[in-house]
Amino acid sequence: MELPLYLKIVEDIVKDIKSGTLQPGDALPSENALCDAFRASRMTVRKGLAILANEGYIKSIPGKGNFVTTPNIEKYTLFYNEMTNLINSVDKTQLLGVDIIQPTDNLLKSLNITGNKKVIVIKRLFFTDGDPVAYDLKYLVYHKGMPIVEKEIKHETFPGMVSKFASLFTIKKELTISAQLPSAEVKKLLSLHSTVPMLVVEQKFFNAENKPIGIGTTSFRGDYCQLFASSSFSDFS
Amino acid sequence: MELPLYLKIVEDIVKDIKSGTLQPGDALPSENALCDAFRASRMTVRKGLAILANEGYIKSIPGKGNFVTTPNIEKYTLFYNEMTNLINSVDKTQLLGVDIIQPTDNLLKSLNITGNKKVIVIKRLFFTDGDPVAYDLKYLVYHKGMPIVEKEIKHETFPGMVSKFASLFTIKKELTISAQLPSAEVKKLLSLHSTVPMLVVEQKFFNAENKPIGIGTTSFRGDYCQLFASSSFSDFS
DNA sequence: CAGTGGTCTAGACCACGTG
DNA sequence: ACGTGGTCTAGACCACTGA
Numbered sequence: 001m002e003l004p005l006y007l008k009i010v011e012d013i014v015k016d017i018k019s020g021t022l023q024p025g026d027a028l029p030s031e032n033a034l035c036d037a038f039r040a041s042r043m044t045v046r047k048g049l050a051i052l053a054n055e056g057y058i059k060s061i062p063g064k065g066n067f068v069t070t071p072n073i074e075k076y077t078l079f080y081n082e083m084t085n086l087i088n089s090v091d092k093t094q095l096l097g098v099d100i101i102q103p104t105d106n107l108l109k110s111l112n113i114t115g116n117k118k119v120i121v122i123k124r125l126f127f128t129d130g131d132p133v134a135y136d137l138k139y140l141v142y143h144k145g146m147p148i149v150e151k152e153i154k155h156e157t158f159p160g161m162v163s164k165f166a167s168l169f170t171i172k173k174e175l176t177i178s179a180q181l182p183s184a185e186v187k188k189l190l191s192l193h194s195t196v197p198m199l200v201v202e203q204k205f206f207n208a209e210n211k212p213i214g215i216g217t218t219s220f221r222g223d224y225c226q227l228f229a230s231s232s233f234s235d236f237s
Numbered sequence: 238m239e240l241p242l243y244l245k246i247v248e249d250i251v252k253d254i255k256s257g258t259l260q261p262g263d264a265l266p267s268e269n270a271l272c273d274a275f276r277a278s279r280m281t282v283r284k285g286l287a288i289l290a291n292e293g294y295i296k297s298i299p300g301k302g303n304f305v306t307t308p309n310i311e312k313y314t315l316f317y318n319e320m321t322n323l324i325n326s327v328d329k330t331q332l333l334g335v336d337i338i339q340p341t342d343n344l345l346k347s348l349n350i351t352g353n354k355k356v357i358v359i360k361r362l363f364f365t366d367g368d369p370v371a372y373d374l375k376y377l378v379y380h381k382g383m384p385i386v387e388k389e390i391k392h393e394t395f396p397g398m399v400s401k402f403a404s405l406f407t408i409k410k411e412l413t414i415s416a417q418l419p420s421a422e423v424k425k426l427l428s429l430h431s432t433v434p435m436l437v438v439e440q441k442f443f444n445a446e447n448k449p450i451g452i453g454t455t456s457f458r459g460d461y462c463q464l465f466a467s468s469s470f471s472d473f474s
Numbered sequence: 475c476a477g478t479g480g481t482c483t484a485g486a487c488c489a490c491g492t493g
Numbered sequence: 494a495c496g497t498g499g500t501c502t503a504g505a506c507c508a509c510t511g512a
Contacts, residue, residue, distance in 0.1 A: 004481060018407045018445065030497065041483045043280065046498085054291060057406070062498050063490035070239070071405045073396035076412055078313040078466050113351035159310035161403070168308045170255045175313055179416035179436035179459030197434030201414035208255065222416030222434070229466075231316050231410035241500060268479065278502045282481045283479085300509035 005040050009048035012038075017057055017068055028058060028066040034179040069156060076229035080201065082218045083126070083134060083157055086225050092127035095154045096189075100142055111141055111212045118142040122153055122161075125189060127220075132190045133224040138216040158203050158216045170208040177201050177227065185236070186219055242277050246285035249275075254294055254305055265303040271343060293447050313466035317412060317438065319373060319455045320363065320394055323462050327371070329364035332391045333426075337379055348378055348449045355379040359390055359398075362426060363455075369427045370461040374454040395453045407445035414438050414464065423456055434459040 003011070016022040029037065034045045039230060049066055050172065052058045059069045083090045103119045111119070120142050126134040140146070146165055153161065162171060181199045182192055190196075203216040240248070266274065278324055286303055289295045296306045301433065309451045315401040320327045340356045348356065357379050363371040375395060377383070390398065399408060417437045419429055427433075440453040 001344070004388070006481080013259075014406075018404055030494085043484090044482060047481090049498095059489090060498060064283055064497085065497065073400070073405055073410075074316045074318045076315045076317055076410065078315045078412075079311045080313055081311045107509095157310075158484090163310070167257055168310055169251075171468070172459055173310075173313065175315075175464075175466040177414060177436070177464040178462070179434040179457075181432065181434055181459075195418065195420055195432055197416040199414070214477080220416075222418075225415070227412075227414040229317070229412040229414070231309075231408070243500080269478085278504090280503090281501060284500090285476095297479060298510090300511080301476085310489095392489065 005038065006044050006047040006051070009038050009040065009045060010051050011125065013048070013052060014057060022068050024068050024070040026068045028068070030065060060141070063124045073231075077227040077232055078175070078227065080203075080227065081157055082134070082201065082203075082216070083155075084128070085227060086123065086128055086133060086220065088224075089127040090126040090128060092130075093154055094125040094127070094132075095150055096123035096125060097132075098122050098150065098153060098205070103139075107139060110215055113141055113212075120146065124154070128224065131224075134218055134220045135186045135189050136218045138214065140214040141212070158205070158214065162205050162214055166207060166213065171213075172206040172210065174204045174206075175201060176204070179222070180219070181220065190221060198228070201227075242275065243281050243284040243288070246271065246275050246277065246282060247288050250285070250289060251294060251377050255412075259305050261307040263305045264301075265305070267302060310468075313468055315464065315466040316414070317440075318394055319343070319371070319438065319440075319453070319463065320392075321361070322464060323365055323370060323457065325365040326363060327363040329367075330391055331362040331364065331369075332387055333360035333362060335387065335390060340376075344376060344472050347452055348376065350378055350449075357383065361396045365461065368461075371457045372423045372426050372456055375451065377451040378449070383396070395451065399442055399451055403444060403450065404419070408450075409443040409447065411439070411441040411443075412438060416459070417456070419456065427458060428460070436462045436464070438464075 012027065013022070022028070028034070030044050031042055031049070035042050038045065049058065049060065053060060056069060056071060058066050060066050063157060099121045101121055103113065103117070107119060120140040122138040124136040125132045126136060129223050138161070140161065141163065159168065178200050180198050182190065182196065182198050186198065199220045199222050201218050201220070204212060205214045207213050250259070250265065259265070265271070268282050268286070270280055272279050275282065286295065286297065290297060293306060293308060295303050297303050336358045337355050338358055340354070341352065344356060345352060357377040359375040361373040362369045363373060377398065380402065396405065415437050417435050419427065419433065419435050423435065435456045436459050437454060437456045441449060442451045444450050
């Protein structure tokens with residue numbers, strides 16, 4: 001063991017929490033007590049506690065103490081990329097069209113814009129092993145100088161497109177996942193003969209002022225796409 | 238402004254990153270330089286930098302410096318609870334059956350157990366507004382003393398069941414989301430006449446030794462369920 | 475070698491909560 | 494008044510990187 005002292009503190013307390021010695025709601029020993037117990041300075045103890053708080057193990061209440069939390073059992077981390085989330089990644093894309101349109105009323109509402117703005121529409125098909133497996137439709141609020149070069153659009157993911165004209169650090173993203181039956185259009189584009197359910201993922205992007213800057217809808221053949229998410233409690237090895 | 242100094246440092250640097258003054262890959266001023274710039278001690282500067290690193294803005298490389306990172310644009314946070322993720326929450330549940338069975342080969346494989354263990358099977362229906370909207374099937378590796386009382390099982394979520402005999406802090410969870418057509422059985426149980434796609438969420442739980450302790454599959458009527466996920470870059474207000 | 479970040483200390487003062 | 498956590502300082506020594 002040549003772990004830094006603050007990590008030893010973290011490990012020790014995590015062990016107590018995982019074993020049940022410390023239960024949710026229980027108070028940890030006071031910081032001064034921990035200083036004595038681990039023969040550490042208060043800053044070192046607090047560094048360890050900060051990590052525990054960050055990992056979601058404890059919560060500090062000023063004037064009272066540090067308390068073991070009830071873990072958030074509903075939280076998962078999901079990695080989504082419309083090009084690689086298929087069971088096999090997308091190996092070919094087909095650009096069906098790029099247009100600049102006058103937004104419809106529905107779009108105006110979804111994008112929360114006024115009528116004098118224009119919208120870029122991008123329609124694509126994704127292929128794996130020669131089969132069309134997803135239909136991808138994106139709407140981006142048009143600003144002058146935005147790249148609408150086919151080459152640049154064809155293989156880009158949605159965040160990739162958006163990053164061309166906005167800082168990724170300021171963008172907020174939302175996903176909506178649902179199961180739907182394909183529309184007649186999608187059915188035709190994906191050459192679906194029998195009834196295949198679609199996994200539909202809608203991406204919505206917002207700028208720093210919380211205004212929508214784009215909406216993307218990707219309809220995956222249900223038999224070609226699965227999304228994975230996992231709880232991420234960090235480990236200390 | 239009466240923010241603590243370390244948060245002012247965080248805000249200042251975040252502002253520079255969001256505005257593009259600091260680009261991904263750029264090096265921040267050295268910690269000593271930041272001490273001078275903010276008239277702060279090194280521990281205070283480092284506290285700010287630790288937050289920035291935690292939020293995913295920067296990465297420290299010993300001996301070299303602190304560098305602005307390329308944000309992970311594919312990461313989302315998903316909150317999932319099989320009872321509340323419906324467009325309207327579950328307002329009634331029906332327990333179809335609780336059994337202790339000899340696992341089938343498929344189950345043995347999925348749960349990674351040997352044949353001498355038994356498995357609890359729980360089958361439920363979820364209702365909203367009187368309509369059956371989801372079929373819920375769970376397999377839990379049986380251990381002596383596990384609660385299989387109907388009352389306790391009927392309204393519990395999967396994490397709720399598991400927490401009865403395992404510390405939530407040690408559990409790893411995985412979700413798999415897919416779109417499927419209902420089986421004949423599900424179709425009958427949910428009284429589905431026309432073709433309705435199902436949003437199927439599989440939950441898999443692992444104990445501290447990474448061994449599966451349970452699998453749950455919830456099949457939601459596609460027209461009654463949507464999953465939401467969002468990017469969570471924290472704000473400093 | 476000088477400069478960088480990583481760990482750690484022994485103090486200090488403050489605001490908060492409880493008696 | 495006292496103990497709690499929250500902020501902050503001015504040092505120290507170490508390991509790593511690059512010229």
